[in-house]
Amino acid sequence: MTELIGGPEPRPVVIVEYSEDWPRRYDAERARLAGALGARALRIEHVGSTSVPGLAAKPIVDIVVAVHDVDDEDAYRGALVDAGYVLRVREAGHRMFRTPARDVHVHLWNEGDPEVDDLLLFRDWLRIDAADRARYERLKRELATREWHDMNGYADAKGPLVNEIKTRAREHGRR
Numbered sequence: 383m384t385e386l387i388g389g390p391e392p393r394p395v396v397i398v399e400y401s402e403d404w405p406r407r408y409d410a411e412r413a414r415l416a417g418a419l420g421a422r423a424l425r426i427e428h429v430g431s432t433s434v435p436g437l438a439a440k441p442i443v444d445i446v447v448a449v450h451d452v453d454d455e456d457a458y459r460g461a462l463v464d465a466g467y468v469l470r471v472r473e474a475g476h477r478m479f480r481t482p483a484r485d486v487h488v489h490l491w492n493e494g495d496p497e498v499d500d501l502l503l504f505r506d507w508l509r510i511d512a513a514d515r516a517r518y519e520r521l522k523r524e525l526a527t528r529e530w531h532d533m534n535g536y537a538d539a540k541g542p543l544v545n546e547i548k549t550r551a552r553e554h555g556r557r
Contacts, residue, residue: 383474384473385471385472386470386471387468387471387472388470390532391533392529392531392532393530393533394529395440395525395526395528395530396440397519397522397523397526398438398439400435401432401441404433404439404443405428405433407432407443407485407486408428408445411443411445411486411488414465414466415447415462417465418462418465419447419461422450422458423447423449424448425446425448426448427445428444429445429502429504430442430443431444431518432444433509434505434508434509434515436515437508437515437518437519438523442487443485443486443487444486444487444489445486445488445489446489446490446498446501446502447491448491448492448493448495449490449493452475452476452491452492453474453475458490466481466482467481467486467488468481468482475491475492475497476489476490476491476497477489478490489501503551503555504544504548504551507547507548507551511550511551517543517547518544521540521543522540525540
């Protein structure tokens with residue numbers, strides 16, 4: 383069961399052109415996360431559309447942090463709160479913190495969770511495959527014209543294409 387801290391937040395989905403500021407923002411947030419979590423952060427990666435050069439996106443930097451046990455919030459929550467992040471999503475095996483400005487989302491998963499590998503597979507494939515990158519951008523722009531009860535609906539609507547692209551990336555990796 384997913385718990386949205388603060389409840390649903392209807393917000394428009396705004397897609398903007400790629401910004402060279404996004405990798406710099408990631409670098410700054412990565413340093414802040416590494417400083418706050420120390421050895422508890424086993425892996426920190428820039429994921430999502432802002433991690434793909436040239437891809438239009440919501441101007442929200444998504445970061446994955448792998449930890450030993452994401453369900454043990456006591457091991458990291460205080461450090462993230464002290465560093466200025468706010469808990470937004472709590473679900474089995476996953477937490478999402480964000481900045482108060484809502485421009486950075488920090489997703490915590492267990493080290494070895496297949497979701498981390500999937501996020502990296504998707505990111506890496508979009509970085510090299512222009513056709514899938516363009517298809518994904520077209521879908522995001524079309525979905526941004528709709529109203530969403532919350533961002534989860536928008537994310538769910540992208541699911542079929544995301545899964546298709548991940549399947550293609552996996553098949554390419556097997557060759």
